[in-house]
Amino acid sequence: MTKMSKAELDALVEEATVDAYDEDEQLSGFHVMITDNLGLPFQTTVLGVEVTVKKIDLLPGSGIVAICVRGAYRQAIGILDLPLPDPRPEGSEWIDAYRHWGP
Secondary structure, X not given: OOOOOHHHHHHHHHHXXXXXXXXXXXXXXXXXXXXXXXXXXXXXXXXXXXXXXXXXXXXXXXXXXXXXXXXXXXXXXXXXXXXXXOOOOOOOHXXXXXXXXXX
16 A cells, blocks of 8 residues: 555545544544444554454543454554554555544
8 A cells, every 4th residue: 555645644534523523523533434444354463473453442541442352362452553464454544544633
């Protein structure tokens, strides 16, 4: 995937936040767009360990997180801290837009 331009990222931010009145609603808008568009599940490596990203959640005080699973273990990792695999999963441009928005 090629790097998106500022104008392309601005357009995604606008789409995610169009009906939002405050920062909490904007965050919810990004959660919806990432949840609806990110191709799940996918595998990635976190601290040298392969994990499967099973779902995206919105946690109070933590923001948007990826729920990573390995065997019986589950861990929530901030979506902006999650290393993405190469090739990136479908819909990962919404993570770029969320980063561009800057929570």
